[in-house]
Amino acid sequence: MKFLHGADLHLDRSFEGLTNVKNAFQPYLMEANQKMLENIVDLAIAEDVDFVLLAGDTFHQHRPTLKTQQHFFAQMNRLAEKNIPVVMNFGNHDYYQSQRYWFDFPENMQLFTDETVATKKLQLKNGQEIAISSFSFDGPIIEAEKIDQFPRKTSNFHIGMYHGGQFPYAPFTTSKLAEKGYDYWALGHIHVPQMVSEMPPAYYSGTPLGHTKKEKNLAGVLLVEELAGKIKLQKVPVAPVVWQELTISLKEIRRSNQLLPYLVSRIAMTQPTLIQLKLTDNPTLAEEIQYQLASGELLETLNTSLPAEIFVTEVAFTSTTNERHYLAVDECLVDQLLTTYQSEAVFTEQLAEVNPKLQELLTADFQTEVLQNVQEKIKQAYRFRREKDVD
Known part of the structure; x- marks a missing residue:
């Protein structure tokens, strides 16, 4: 029976x-x-x-x-x-x-x-x-x-x-x-x-x-x-349309013009699918990705680039990663570069290039805080060459 x-x-x-x-x-x-x-x-x-x-x-x-x-x-x-x-x-x-x-x-x-x-x-x-x-x-x-x-x-x-x-x-x-x-x-x-x-x-x-x-x-x-x-x-299974969660690592992506073709190549389904997409592992392009997500254009452009039987319902992005990018330079180079911007004249000039009105913010404390934050972010994002790495 x-x-x-x-x-x-x-x-x-x-x-x-x-x-x-x-x-x-x-x-x-x-x-x-x-x-x-x-x-x-x-x-x-x-x-x-x-x-x-x-x-x-x-x-x-x-x-x-x-x-x-x-x-x-x-x-x-x-x-x-x-x-x-x-x-x-x-x-x-x-x-x-x-x-x-x-x-x-x-x-x-x-x-x-x-x-x-x-x-x-x-x-x-x-x-x-x-x-x-x-x-x-x-x-x-x-x-x-x-x-x-x-x-x-x-x-x-x-x-x-x-x-x-x-x-x-x-x-x-x-x-x-x-x-x-x-x-x-x-x-x-x-x-x-x-x-x-x-x-x-x-x-x-x-x-x-x-x-x-x-x-x-x-x-x-x-x-x-x-x-x-x-x-x-x-x-x-008898469903002609299914929901699916999909996580794609962007670890290999270095430039924004690589992003869309890469996503399209990674999203391939055998039947009509509604996709909840999660992007990870790309602190380098984090700001650009977040901007395009907030505007809604990344989601819209991605859907128009995908086959008719695929529709991405939402995209989330997290830039957190356990790996820091490696730079083949000594860590002390960061301190040397920032030393240049400890000059009030150089720092003021850089602020003016961004927005002349930012010069009004210039104080000794503000300059110190900005340089410390930049130093911390660089050291958090990158791994540096150590003496034993040098041939």
Whole structure:
């Protein structure tokens, strides 16, 4: 026996926290929810699964748009044509209200539409009968635990499908799952994929498509196979767009005109990707990089230079590095150079070149402080030749 466990598809949900998305990337976002659902159906058909479980929040809201409904039912009919049953409950986002649906649920679908726990039977192609127990949200919250309403195991293979886990969204106590004797618990509501219990197997499949930058490293859907009484799980990604954090060291970059080509060469993805980019290790160009980041031009220019299927959502830069650049001169040279600027006339002349009004700041204390700061920064940024370095 083989089935798919999916949850929290949140069809109709938009991607959050994105601004100034380039035109070339917009189609990937607009079509992501539809493509994700198509990928799930494609997988179910390709694997010839016995059934599909949708464990709540299939829709992002309790009043799905007509466009979303139409696409969803078209995909469910694809499964009906392959005689693949779908068992579905409704969560806190898409809590069930029958009048919201403008299309008929196909005959291959069995729905839990009430907050009272019920049990449905499925007859598989090989003649095996299985039981699935579940409930649905009729409103946005359920404060009480529902686990006590679940019957004990009644079939050779019994599945519990439960959307919730945290107050006020149908909380449950993990220890009570084992009391029911079920063979598998298909959980929904938590977007991060996780195992709640190994025995009995109880899993949150997580959301298949990340709609915010926090939703990374997703499992997709779970392909569950029962072999000789043992459960085997496989995580199958189905997201057409993913989020990724990427850190790029700029240690090798010496000039600003090297920066953009280097970044473009280092950012290569195999599918449409939203990237949070972090740049490190370049104190030499730190001021210029920070300036271009503050103006927004580095982010904009980078995105226009990258392929259409890549969009950088944000860029952060840290110039801290454990390595100081090496200069093949003695450290005493720094003191010798600064000695020149200890002359009041030379120091005043340099201030005037920057801005004539800065001469008004000139005092003995100001000059001393500036030269000390320059000396400290130079010695912090560079390593110098020592006597033993000299041949």
